[in-house]
Amino acid sequence: MALPKAQVLFGDSPEAPALSNAQVSERFDELMKALDSAPTRTLNQADIAKAFGEGRGISFENGPSTAYDALSKAISPEMTKAISPDALASITSALDALKAEQPDLMKDLTTTSPLSTGLVAYDLEAPAKMLTPRPTPLxxxxxxxxxxxxxxxxxxxxxxxxxxxxxxxxxHPGIVDTTQTNFAPAGASQSLYYARGPKISYxxxxxxxxxxxxxxxxxxxxxxxxxxxxxxxxxxxxxxxxxxxxxxxxxxxxxxxxxxxxxxxxxALAAPTGLTVTARSAAGSETAITGAGANVYVKVTADAGDFGQSVLTAAVSAAVSAGQVVDVVATLPAGATGMRVYVSTGSSDPGDASRWYAGRAGYNTFTIQGALPTSGTAASAVTADTSxxxxxxxxxxxxxxxxxxxxxxxxxxxxxxxxxxxxxxxxxxxxxxxxxxxxxxxxxxxxxxxxxxxxxxxxxxxxxxxxITQDQLTGVTxxxxxxxxxxxxxxxxxxxxxxxxxxxxxxxxxxxxxxxxxxxxxxxxxxxxxxxxxxxxxxxxxxxxxxxxxxxxxxxxxxxxxxxxxxxxxxx
Known part of the structure; x- marks a missing residue:
């Protein structure tokens, strides 16, 4: 374990702020001589084998773990007698300053220390898993x-x-003997009369x-x-x-x-027609609207499936009270796969920039319920037909x-x-x-x-x-x-x-x-x-x-x- 430099121990000491390099060196030599004279113990192989053979092991619980611990342990009564009072005061002051800097160095090695991500291996399985459905039956x-x-x-x-x-x-193909039918062959200028049936068409x-x-x-x-x-x-x-x-x-x-x-x-698909918006009490498993102002304002488009939709209808509104849902009904054009619904709320219509996509229906009715959307795709993004x-x-x-x-x-x-x-x-x-x-x-x-x-x-x-057949009496599918x-x-x-x-x-x-x-x-x-x-x-x-x-x-x-x-x- 490395000891602090001599300048750290003596050069900045409050009691000797103007010490020369020679004085610092002299005090450091006194410290080293005192450390050398401290009692030591060296474990040889026989000592280690004996300790483990008796099941005691080797304990380092009381051993120094930091530079501060080593220096503090070294300042024994014998050492304090071997150095001058000024040198001892400098060492004590330096140790007090060093003690404040030790907490981070004294932490254990854990899965989050010294790095929050841990000194651990990353169990990454290669390659990436392709969870991507890709059926193409047509x-x-x-x-x-x-x-x-x-x-x-x-x-x-x-x-x-x-x-x-x-x-x-x-x-009717029926004829009699006197039936006369005339028609000119292609390119002929005159009609020919024959006893024959009427000419077919294509x-x-x-x-x-x-x-x-x-x-x-x-x-x-x-x-x-x-x-x-x-x-x-x-x-x-x-x-x-x-x-x-x-x-x-x-x-x-x-x-x-x-x-x-x-x-x-x-x-292109035409926009839906006959749009109506009606508020009513929530029924059955329906959830009453939340987040609504005095009114809801609705626009719809004819849905063309994955690739787009028609232009928007004009807005239609309905007043909404607590505990109600809103039914949106429209007549859809031929070819529409359904309709997409955009809704806004307030005492007045806030406009398409605040009118959000609320979902789609595969038929002519969509029920607005639950929390009104406040983000996502705005009606203002529907600027042209994409059907x-x-x-x-x-x-x-x-x-x-x-x-x-x-x-x-x-x-x-x-x-x-x-x-x-x-x-x-x-x-x-x-x-x-x-x-x-x-x-x-x-x-x-x-x-x-x-x-x-x-x-x-x-x-x-x-x-x-x-x-349920006999063989299913104890295991029904x-x-x-x-x-x-x-x-x-x-x-x-x-x-x-x-x-x-x-x-x-x-x-x-x-x-x-x-x-x-x-x-x-x-x-x-x-x-x-x-x-x-x-x-x-x-x-x-x-x-x-x-x-x-x-x-x-x-x-x-x-x-x-x-x-x-x-x-x-x-x-x-």
């Missing part, structure tokens, strides 16, 4: 075909006499589906890549994440994409709810419990009546499929019964699920599937193939790509590794009328 199922040019085009014969489709009327149209380009990118700085060595390959993580991100975004485009009308797609994009195409749900769909029913209610699945039976019958469609599957949000399955258990109809709906019109089983990204309240009804053997349509839905998905590593022009994905294509639906949708399903 992308995995739909055929992917080669496209060329700027758009995919095809021609459709939508009807001819007798099909009752395409707007072509039926005619309907058809051209369809053009424009291609769009898509890309997302990522970058890894050199410092991130090299600092991660030994833990994880950050560049590899970036490339993998970029690939999955591209696939997931394409999946959402296939389901929810919406192109602009300027490119012959469905176009449709120039670089985009129509996805499955917009097509199934669009103008060319074979059937759309906005329920604005929960699913039936008196006749479970009746909503789909109505749709199947309508699709069959319209074009003799025979759908293959229906897609639902998880909570909507649960509601459909629960409708069997809560049905008031005696036609459904659950039976709870729960049941609807995985198929039998089409009561055609007798075909329609698969019930949950899509992970389906907005609640919507259930498209899809035909994968047509019940027409010579339709020249092998698949109702197909993806055409001029360039299928690829990855691009950019040249290194700065201290970063940069990558992008790229693809160019569109979703094509050959027969929209063979598909339909049930929307506005109230969440149970």
């Amino acid at each position: 992308r995995n199922r739909l055929p992917r075909r080669k496209g060329i040019g700027l758009a995919h085009q095809f021609k459709v014969i939508s009807g001819f006499t007798g099909t009752a489709t395409g707007g072509v009327a039926n005619i 309907a058809g149209y051209d369809k053009t589906v424009a291609y769009s380009q898509f890309s997302v990118s990522d970058a890894v700085t050199w410092s991130a890549q090299y600092a991660g060595q030994g833990y994880q390959d950050i560049r590899q993580l970036s490339r993998t994440s970029l690939l999955y991100s591209s696939m997931l975004l394409e999946e959402r485009m296939l389901l929810l994409g919406r192109g602009t009308s300027a490119r012959n797609f469905l176009g 449709a994009y120039t670089a985009g195409y129509d996805g499955i749900l917009p097509i199934c709810t669009g103008a060319d769909s074979g059937y759309v029913n906005r329920l604005n209610a929960a699913l039936s419990t008196s006749n479970p699945g009746s909503e789909w039976q109505t749709a199947f019958a309508a699709l069959y009546d319209n074009v003799k469609a025979d759908p293959d599957r229906t897609l639902l949000n998880g909570s909507d499929r649960k509601q459909l399955s629960d409708s069997l258990k809560t049905s008031s109809s005696s036609n459904y019964r659950m039976t 709870l729960g049941d699920v609807v995985n198929t709906i039998i089409n009561e019109v055609t007798g075909k089983g329609v698969s019930v599937e949950v899509h992970p990204w389906m907005p609640q309240g919507n259930a498209p009804i899809i035909s994968d193939t047509l019940p027409l053997p010579d339709s020249e349509v092998s698949d109702v839905w197909a993806v055409f790509n001029v360039q299928d998905m690829m990855g691009v590593d950019w040249p290194v022009t700065q201290f970063a590794f940069e990558s992008s994905s790229y693809w160019m294509g569109a979703l094509v639906c050959y027969a929209p009328a063979w598909n339909g949708a049930i929307t506005g399903i109230k969440k149970a």
Whole structure:
């Protein structure tokens, strides 16, 4: 253990402030001579072995632990006699000053001392865990075909006499011997009269589906890549994440994409109409509004799913009292997946900057309850329509709810419990009546499929019964699920599937193939790509590794009328 320097012990002593170096040295020599004459004990190997052999061990409890302890212990009565009174006074004064500086040096070594983070190992498991859901069922199922040019085009014969489709009327084919029917062949200037039946008619149209380009990118700085060595390959993580991100975004485009009308797609959603706001007493499990002023002010938009929403409606208000909730009701436009609600409060309307997003509903009613939002996304951020994009195409749900769909029913209610699945039976019958469609599957949000399955258990109809079999008497399996709906019109089983990204309240009804053997349509839905998905590593022009994905294509639906949708399903 090192002793303090001589100047610390003597040079700054109050009793001798002007001591010369020689005097300091002389006093230090006196101290060293006194320390050398102090009694000492040296333990040899025999002493240590004997102590441990007798189970006593070697105790250092009384040994000095700091410089202050060593010097204090050394100043014994014998040593005080060996040095002058002035030197002893200097040492005592210096020791008193040293004592005040010792507390931090006297602490034990613990998990928080001398460092708050501890002198401990960091048990870090490599690599990072990827808790990132990435299902892409539509992308995995739909055929992917080669496209060329700027758009995919095809021609459709939508009807001819007798099909009752395409707007072509039926005619009676009966004739008699004297029947004379005249019609001129194409390009002829005169009509020819023959004993023949009436001429049939056709309907058809051209369809053009424009291609769009898509890309997302990522970058890894050199410092991130090299600092991660030994833990994880950050560049590899970036490339993998970029690939999955591209696939997931394409999946959402296939389901929810919406192109602009300027490119012959469905176009932007209109804002909801008929907005009303009504305060009422909270009922059942509802929570009364808190944080409200005299009034609440509400604006809503038509929800387009993951990619955006319509423009805002005008504000509508209602006076609110203690113990009340507020029902927001609106008429949603065709194609909307629901509505988004923005709310503000006060004696007067504070404006869109203080009107906060309160949530969404999959049908035409949203109940404002609980604490009013005071932060998040403000209505002032909704400055333009984001429901449709120039670089985009129509996805499955917009097509199934669009103008060319074979059937759309906005329920604005929960699913039936008196006749479970009746909503789909109505749709199947309508699709069959319209074009003799025979759908293959229906897609639902998880909570909507649960509601459909629960409708069997809560049905008031005696036609459904659950039976516990003998082998379940001591171990009953709870729960049941609807995985198929039998089409009561055609007798075909329609698969019930949950899509992970389906907005609640919507259930498209899809035909994968047509019940027409010579339709020249092998698949109702197909993806055409001029360039299928690829990855691009950019040249290194700065201290970063940069990558992008790229693809160019569109979703094509050959027969929209063979598909339909049930929307506005109230969440149970």
